[in-house]
Amino acid sequence: MNKHNIQLQSVTFQLDPLTDKPTHCQIDMQSFKHNNHQLSTIILQRNNLNTIICPVLALWTYRQMRGTIPGALIAFPNGTAISRSYFNSHLQRALLWTGLDTHRYKSHSFRIAAATHKALLGFSDEEIRIMGRWHSNAFQKYIRIPILEL
Numbered sequence: 001m002n003k004h005n006i007q008l009q010s011v012t013f014q015l016d017p018l019t020d021k022p023t024h025c026q027i028d029m030q031s032f033k034h035n036n037h038q039l040s041t042i043i044l045q046r047n048n049l050n051t052i053i054c055p056v057l058a059l060w061t062y063r064q065m066r067g068t069i070p071g072a073l074i075a076f077p078n079g080t081a082i083s084r085s086y087f088n089s090h091l092q093r094a095l096l097w098t099g100l101d102t103h104r105y106k107s108h109s110f111r112i113a114a115a116t117h118k119a120l121l122g123f124s125d126e127e128i129r130i131m132g133r134w135h136s137n138a139f140q141k142y143i144r145i146p147i148l149e150l
Contacts, residue, residue: 005073005074005081006027006029006074007030007070007071007073008063008069008070008071008072008073008075010027010029010073011026011028011059012026012028013026014026021046021057021060022056022057022060023045024043024044024045024046025043025044025055026043026044027041027043027044028040028041029042044056084107088106088107091107111132112142112143112144114131114132115128115132115139115142115143116142116144116145118131119143128143
């Protein structure tokens with residue numbers, strides 16, 4: 001077991017009392033690379049503009065399908081955590097299936113997307129640094145804001 005895996009019980013949802021659907025998701029990370037002792041919390045907000053790509057609704061649906069076996073959040077049906085190599089190989093297969101360039105996208109692309117998304121939403125450098133658990137301004141090289149050319 002990888003001590004850095006997010007555990008099922010570390011993910012909580014705030015539900016809208018009218019729809020019983022999540023409005024927010026909180027992920028408490030007990031341990032992560034470069035820090036084994038400090039709790040880090042990530043809060044995701046529901047994307048009401050495009051629910052098809054909403055990470056909160058996707059995680060909500062996955063968690064309902066995953067079941068309640070304690071252990072790693074991202075796991076096989078028996079509760080065994082999915083390894084990084086398994087994730088990477090299946091990400092590559094999914095990219096091939098969709099016709100996307102497998103050389104342009106890796107598992108690290110999710111960190112790039114998160115930093116870019118927060119920058120586009122107007123989050124400050126400090127907020128992005130905390131969210132991504134960066135101790136320097138290295139995150140700035142991940143932000144990929146398209147430039148409009150007129």
